[in-house]
Amino acid sequence: SQTIHQWPATLVQPVGSPLSLECTVEGTSNPNLYWYRQAAGRGLQLLFYSVGIGQISSEVPQNLSASRPQDRQFILSSKKLLLSDSGFYLCAWIPLGRVKNTEAFFGQGTRLTVV
């Protein structure tokens, strides 16, 4: 069966420090991968999406970047964190070829607090 792993679950980082959040998917190939951010009590904002290795699309300009070094690995990064980067980050995937009619599967999320 397919599973998605996202870590760490919580993270407290000082302003100006780097960030690396990792997401991996098991049991599938060529998934469409997504990074979302959720502010407290709000909806999900799509940050990045990827349809394949090395293919990254950014939804909104920001202090973050994403990379997909392997088929089932999606990394969210920052060189220097800002206070405004605090939030709940969620990784999701949708099976290749089924994006039109299937649900997205989410990781458990990473709560990032920048202090």
Add this chain to the structure above:
Amino acid sequence: SQQGEEDPQALSIQEGENATMNCSYKTSINNLQWYRQNSGRGLVHLILIRSNEREKHSGRLRVTLDTSKKSSSLLITASRAADTASYFCATAASFTGGFKTIFGAGTRLFVKA
């Protein structure tokens, strides 16, 4: 901007009552999905309704879709305290190479025991 917009933003009901949440969207869709999120957790898919469907049921859930009004509703019947969560609608928007799922701001449901 987000594709879907839910209302109400928050809903508080007694256990046993029905809860209705609405969602509006802006562009043409292939399908509309509803998700649930418990506090501080990831989202869990509840139900998907295709653009050529008008109503769908799953257990205590009933979803309707009106493409002419670009709106959908989620009805939870005979609510339970365990239904307390945030509920989001989502639509799939196309981009070059694939689709991306866009979420609304969500409805926070609180069911009092």
